[in-house]
Amino acid sequence: MNTQPGLACSQKDILFPDDDDEFRVIVREWLTAHYTLFKVQWGDQADPRSLVFRRGWEDHLCSNGMAGLGWPEQYGGHALDLRRQAVFHEEHALCGAPLGINLIGHGILAPTLLHFGTEAQKRSHLPGILSNQVIWCQGYSEPGAGSDLAALRTRAEATATGYxxxxxxxxxxxxxxxxxCFVLARTDLNAPRHRGLSFMLVNMRQPGVRVSPIRQLTGEAEFCEVFFDNAEVRREDLVGEENQGWKIAMAAASYERGTYFIPRLVRFHQELMQIRQWIADRQQPGEHAQTSSLVRRWSRLAVDSHVLALKSRRALASAVSGEPPGPLGSSTKVHWSEAHQTLLALALELLGSRACLSASFADDEEAALFTHAFLWSKAETILAGTSEIQRNIIAEKVLGLPKGA
Ligand SMILES: Cc1cc2nc3c(=O)[nH]c(=O)nc-3n(C[C@H](O)[C@H](O)[C@H](O)COP(=O)(O)OP(=O)(O)OC[C@H]3O[C@@H](n4cnc5c(N)ncnc54)[C@H](O)[C@@H]3O)c2cc1C
Structure with missing residues (x-):
């Protein structure tokens, strides 16, 4: 263990040191035991980057009742308060388990239905999410409508049975x-842009839906183009009122507030600790000068990690007290995504040739994971609102600066 004062940083309970002890211990023991065994069963296929492995682990959690943490009990949930949900997410990340692939179903659609859905919609769609047998995606962005989402042109025309x-x-x-897929589509061509949109649930397993995967920098194809060609939507799958979809989509985006950053924050901290070890390994007696600039760069990232934990705690506290989501979330998003890119650039520098040669997970797991994270992090300043858009929000809503032309 390194004892350099410049590299000191604690590793456990990043979000709530010494809080919620008994619950935390139970969760930690369960997750550690199950995830360890699960990995052993998968043998050399236990690659946390793989979608199949991630789905398998998510299925395992769901089939063992570790889903619907915040849902009411009448829909099969555990009705845990936000603090305990946060502890679960923190422990889940601390044990090294990857995020699942039905995050959109569990984290966005389920709370949206619980809030805006009819009883029939809840009874129809929540069980499939709870069991993880039904995977969901989110169909908002279009080629001409990303940051400016209200420019979207996908059209839903009313028919006798729906759209x-x-x-x-x-x-x-x-x-x-x-x-x-939950889709935001235009149902009134004459209404002002935000007012003519509806939020609807679309069955992807029908002839009018075509999916074309897009290959990413990492080599995987986690996202896709989706073409709707006279796809059918049943009337009972319209959520909320027709033309009120914008309000629902904005609310949906806020449901993960308080917990969204927790696994990302834990990962940031774990990666920081790994980098600390690499820097420490390079420190020979009398060679401090060579590593001091690395220590300085690492220390800035350690400050980022600490400040991000404070920001996450603040977001959680305001969510717990029922305050509506505010523009400060934009500050956490920009801070985390940009600091994470800086951290991974430092990691790749330290890995050197190992990063280029790390094609095989089996040969060099550590280098493969960091290289994958480095490539993936390029998306982090784009998804869920680009850094430029977040800065516009901070400028206008936090600092009160005038709107740009
Ligand atoms: C990994 C990943 C997963 C995603 N998953 C989904 C998903 O599941 N469902 C979904 O619907 N979408 C998804 N998205 C899409 C994402 O929401 C959009 O990429 C994002 O909103 C930006 O839109 P755009 O790509 O069309 O870029 P554009 O909006 O075209 O922006 C292009 C550039 O112009 C800048 N810009 C645009 N407007 C302004 C402005 N007003 N001021 C200053 N700069 C501006 C942007 O910051 C950006 O740099 C995903 C994206 C990524 C990267």
Missing amino acids: RLNGHKIWTSFADQADW
């Missing part, structure tokens, strides 16, 4: 795995 959907979505994560 006929035509349009082109893009960057739809997990669309090729998904059974259902």
